[in-house]
Amino acid sequence: MxxxxxxxxxxxxDRRGSAACVGLDPLVERLPDSLRVSADAGxxxxxxxxVAFGRGVIEGSAPYIPVIKINIAFFELYQEExxxxxxxxxxxxxxxxxxxxxxxxxxxxxxxxxxxxLAHLGGRAxxxxxxxxxxxxxxxxxxxxxxxxxxVAAETGRGVFVLVQTSNESASQVQNLTTTAGKSVSEHVAExxxxxxISADHVGSSGYSLVGAVVSPRDLESxxxxxxxxPNCTFLVPGYGAQGMTAKDVARCFKEDGxxxxxxxxxxxxxxxxxxxxxxxxxxxxxxAAFAREIREVAGxxxx
Amino acid sequence: MxxxxxxxxxxxxDRRGSAACVGLDPLVERLPDSLRVSADAGxxxxxxxxVAFGRGVIEGSAPYIPVIKINIAFFELYQEExxxxxxxxxxxxxxxxxxxxxxxxxxxxxxxxxxxxLAHLGGRAxxxxxxxxxxxxxxxxxxxxxxxxxxVAAETGRGVFVLVQTSNESASQVQNLTTTAGKSVSEHVAExxxxxxISADHVGSSGYSLVGAVVSPRDLESxxxxxxxxPNCTFLVPGYGAQGMTAKDVARCFKEDGxxxxxxxxxxxxxxxxxxxxxxxxxxxxxxAAFAREIREVAGxxxx
Numbered sequence: 001m002x003x004x005x006x007x008x009x010x011x012x013x014d015r016r017g018s019a020a021c022v023g024l025d026p027l028v029e030r031l032p033d034s035l036r037v038s039a040d041a042g043x044x045x046x047x048x049x050x051v052a053f054g055r056g057v058i059e060g061s062a063p064y065i066p067v068i069k070i071n072i073a074f075f076e077l078y079q080e081e082x083x084x085x086x087x088x089x090x091x092x093x094x095x096x097x098x099x100x101x102x103x104x105x106x107x108x109x110x111x112x113x114x115x116x117x118l119a120h121l122g123g124r125a126x127x128x129x130x131x132x133x134x135x136x137x138x139x140x141x142x143x144x145x146x147x148x149x150x151x152v153a154a155e156t157g158r159g160v161f162v163l164v165q166t167s168n169e170s171a172s173q174v175q176n177l178t179t180t181a182g183k184s185v186s187e188h189v190a191e192x193x194x195x196x197x198i199s200a201d202h203v204g205s206s207g208y209s210l211v212g213a214v215v216s217p218r219d220l221e222s223x224x225x226x227x228x229x230x231p232n233c234t235f236l237v238p239g240y241g242a243q244g245m246t247a248k249d250v251a252r253c254f255k256e257d258g259x260x261x262x263x264x265x266x267x268x269x270x271x272x273x274x275x276x277x278x279x280x281x282x283x284x285x286x287x288x289a290a291f292a293r294e295i296r297e298v299a300g301x302x303x304x
Numbered sequence: 305m306x307x308x309x310x311x312x313x314x315x316x317x318d319r320r321g322s323a324a325c326v327g328l329d330p331l332v333e334r335l336p337d338s339l340r341v342s343a344d345a346g347x348x349x350x351x352x353x354x355v356a357f358g359r360g361v362i363e364g365s366a367p368y369i370p371v372i373k374i375n376i377a378f379f380e381l382y383q384e385e386x387x388x389x390x391x392x393x394x395x396x397x398x399x400x401x402x403x404x405x406x407x408x409x410x411x412x413x414x415x416x417x418x419x420x421x422l423a424h425l426g427g428r429a430x431x432x433x434x435x436x437x438x439x440x441x442x443x444x445x446x447x448x449x450x451x452x453x454x455x456v457a458a459e460t461g462r463g464v465f466v467l468v469q470t471s472n473e474s475a476s477q478v479q480n481l482t483t484t485a486g487k488s489v490s491e492h493v494a495e496x497x498x499x500x501x502i503s504a505d506h507v508g509s510s511g512y513s514l515v516g517a518v519v520s521p522r523d524l525e526s527x528x529x530x531x532x533x534x535p536n537c538t539f540l541v542p543g544y545g546a547q548g549m550t551a552k553d554v555a556r557c558f559k560e561d562g563x564x565x566x567x568x569x570x571x572x573x574x575x576x577x578x579x580x581x582x583x584x585x586x587x588x589x590x591x592x593a594a595f596a597r598e599i600r601e602v603a604g605x606x607x608x
Contacts, residue, residue, distance in 0.1 A: 025416065073412055073419040079391070080384035087383075105412055107442065108377055109472040112329065115377040138411065140444045140467060142474030163444060168413040170446030177492055179481045185489060188481055 004204030005134055005159030006212075006234060010259070012066035012099050018292040019254075019299055021067035021101070021236070023266030024057055024089070025074050026050045032273055032280035047081035050074075054089040057270050060285035062096040064292035069236070069264055070132070071103040087130035094129070101236070102132030105163065110144045113137075117152035121160075134159035136214055136236070139189045143196060150196060150211060159210040162193045165226060167216035167239040176218075184222070190229040197232045208234050208260065215253060217245070223252040227260075235261040241268025241291070247298045258303025263295050308508030309438055309463030310516075310538060314563070316370035316403050322596040323558070323603055325371040325405070325540070327570030328361055328393070329378050330354045336577055336584035351385035354378075358393040361574050364589035366400040368596035373540070373568055374436070375407040391434035398433070405540070406436030409467065414448045417441075421456035425464075438463035440518055440540070443493045447500060454500060454515060463514040466497045469530060471520035471543040480522075488526070494533040501536045512538050512564065519557060521549070527556040531564075539565040545572025545595070551602045562607025567599050 013019045028037060028046050035049045054070075061068065070089055075082035086102075093100045106116040117123060122131025137149050139162050149160050165175055165186040175186040190213065196202070197209035204210070212234035217223040227235070235253045239245050240263050253261040272287030273280035317323045332341060332350050339353045358374075365372065374393055379386035390406075397404045410420040421427060426435025441453050443466050453464050469479055469490040479490040494517065500506070501513035508514070516538040521527040531539070539557045543549050544567050557565040576591030577584035 071412075071416060073410075073416045073423070077419050077423040079423075080387050083384050083387060105410070105442075106377075108375075108409055109470060112375060112377045115381050119377070119381040119383075138409075138442050138444055140442055140478055141470055141472055142477035142479070144472050144474040145470075166413060166445055166449075168445055168448050170448040173446035173496055174444055174489065174493060175446070177481075177483045177485075177489060179483055181481075185478065185481060189478060192477055 003157060005153065005157060005210040006208035007204035007206050008133070008157075009067070009099055009159070009234060009262070010206040010208065013262070016064060016066040016292065018064065018066070018296040019262050020065045020292045020295040021069050021262045021264040022057065022061045022065050022269050022288060022291070023069045023071065023103070023238070023264045024054055024270060025071045025266050026053055026270070027074065030271055030274070034280070043078040043081040047075075047078050047085040050078075050082070050085045051088050054085075055092060056281045057284055058089070058093050058096050058098065060281055061269070061288040062098050064289045065098070067099045067101060067262055068093045069101040069103050090132055091130055094133075099134070100132045101161065102135040104135045105138050106135065107138030107141055107145050109141060110148055113141070113145050114148035114152070117149045121149070121152045121158045122156055123152045128156065131156075131158070134161060134212070136161045136163060138163050139192070143192060146196060150200070150202065153210055154200060154202060159212060161212040161214050161236040162189070164189050164193060164213040165215050165218065167245070187226060187229060190226050193233060194230045197230065203232055208232055212236055214238065217249050217253055220252055227252060227255065231255070233260075237261055237263045239264070241265040247294060251298050251302050254299050254302040256302065258299040261299070263298070265291050307461060309457065309461060309514040310512035311508035311510050312437070312461075313371070313403055313463070313538060313566070314510040314512065317566070320368060320370040320596065322368065322370070322600040323566050324369045324596045324599040325373050325566045325568040326361065326365045326369050326573050326592060326595070327373045327375065327407070327542070327568045328358055328574060329375045329570050330357055330574070331378065334575055334578070338584065347382040347385040351379075351382050351389040354382075354386070354389045355392050358389075359396060360585045361588055362393070362397050362400050362402065364585055365573070365592040366397075366402050368593045369402070371403045371405060371566060372397045373405040373407050394434055394436055398437075403438070404436045405465065406439040408439045409442050410439065411442030411445055411449050413445060414452055417445070417449050418452035418456070421453045425453065425456045425462045426460055427456045435460075435462070438465060438516070440465045440467065442467050443496065447496060450500060454504070454506065457514055458504060458506060463516060465516040465518050465540040466493070468493050468497060468517040469519045469522065471549070491530060491533060494530050497537060498534045501534065507536055512536055516540055518542065521553050521557055524556055531556060531559065535559070537564075541565055541567045543568070545569040551598060555602050555606050558603050558606040560606065562603040565603070567602070569595050
């Protein structure tokens with residue numbers, strides 16, 4: 001467990017030849033027919049259906065896609081049963097050879113962030129197998145709210161992705177305010193993240209840090225700027241496909257060598273069966289393979 | 305359940321005559337001797353000790369203090385057992401007549417925030433009794449990440465407190481950047497929160513909204529400014545006592561009528577026994593009564 005997270009991630013991407021990440025955000029009302037539960041199903045029944053669904057997504061994706069991002073919000077709704085399902089899927093995705101990102105978006109003041117870090121990055125003995133390889137965290141508290149996550153991640157061979165620029169429309173209300181320094185709030189956060197990324201021994205032999213960033217491209221210019229501000233950070237880019245982002249939009253999230261980004265598609269892969277009759281697992285597999293190919297091409301063009 | 309949350313809160317404060325809130329952040333290494341668990345205790349044993357400890361805090365506080373804030377991070381560390389303990393304590397605090405704030409600091413893009421809202425504000429049938437009366441949420445995503453929480457809170461007679469200005473030192477790295485409009489980021493967030501607070505039918509007959517704000521005072525001037533920006537929001541003020549904040553610091557978080565703020569002390573109340581030999585429950589009770597008195601005086605002076 002003492003290989004730097006960024007090196008493990010780079011290795012996993014190289015082996016699949018694609019910096020693609022599948023996002024698992026299961027909704028009970030969108031499960032495939034064969035996994036449908038009744039409207040009054042209890043948490044246990046829903047959690048079991050989520051595990052079966054997630055298992056199909058893992059099996060269909062693992063041959064092509066190196067990373068899975070599991071959003072805990074969709075599991076938290078089902079209380080302890082949901083939490084157990086989330087952890088089961090983390091273990092199964094790891095067993096299938098995938099790197100797992102727990103999309104938990106936690107953040108608090110320092111000593112509380114430490115509790116979250118221990119909970120989600122497996123700082124406690126015997127718990128490591130059901131902790132994700134990396135998690136997403138929120139920067140609103142500044143560096144002392146982030147540092148405990150970095151410390152625990154470094155100790156356990158894991159990583160973090162700090163929210164810098166998110167994909168939703170109203171992100172601009174906070175993240176894109178312009179400061180008197182002539183920068184956006186997300187650019188200030190980017191500078192802070194880069195500083196943390198290169199501190200301690202966080203940078204691996206790949207040149208990337210165990211500290212990455214969630215970055216959704218807005219326009220070419222701002223993406224280029226934010227890419228330059230965080231040369232040592234892997235960008236976790238959300239919203240490919242269903243959130244309307246195209247290959248062209250995400251291309252600039254890669255560095256010029258075609259590395260440094262991880263592109264996530266969720267709904268367009270996991271709900272691929274909605275547009276296609278037949279075996280849902282087969283639809284997911286086909287969509288996963290196509291998505292991985294697209295991302296390989298995007299990164300490849302960038303490296304040309 | 306259709307009484308506005310702010311009205312329920314105001315009523316609870318009036319009945320105790322004090323706008324005090326006790327924060328429950330249990331750490332296994334700081335439990336009273338009689339509840340100590342061994343160093344290799346499993347999650348179940350720790351969770352049981354947390355319930356026993358929390359029960360003592362509730363019993364000691366409820367006669368004097370109207371509100372308890374339970375930080376889920378300290379429970380999440382113990383996985384499903386911890387989550388169950390968190391929910392048990394929510395139910396017991398409610399049964400003791402306290403208003404319960406779940407300090408969860410969640411936030412994501414809209415459709416994911418909705419899942420968190422349903423999970424933590426009890427939007428699902430049969431789950432209401434173990435959901436908190438209000439939760440804390442993070443504004444980094446802007447209004448579309450906040451709105452789903454407000455919608456669910458309004459539907460279920462519950463409330464939210466949006467992080468505006470936090471108490472930690474590095475908060476300034478993000479929250480106190482100055483924008484070209486001559487305002488701090490937290491002032492922009494405050495304006496956004498006020499706008500959401502008075503939308504729909506969020507304001508109760510007390511004049512306060514089900515949308516409140518987490519505000520830690522920095523200095524008199526900035527506190528006055530932020531107080532004016534959110535006239536309809538109750539301020540949840542963290543860090544009284546242990547985090548070094550004094551009565552004078554928090555006084556300006558109240559409006560001139562001595563209302564509109566809720567002052568939280570955590571460690572100085574729940575770990576009061578550390579400085580005093582004897583029954584830990586008695587120490588907590590004494591500290592809770594003293595804290596409630598102090599806050600009554602602060603608010604009273606403000607209203608003079």
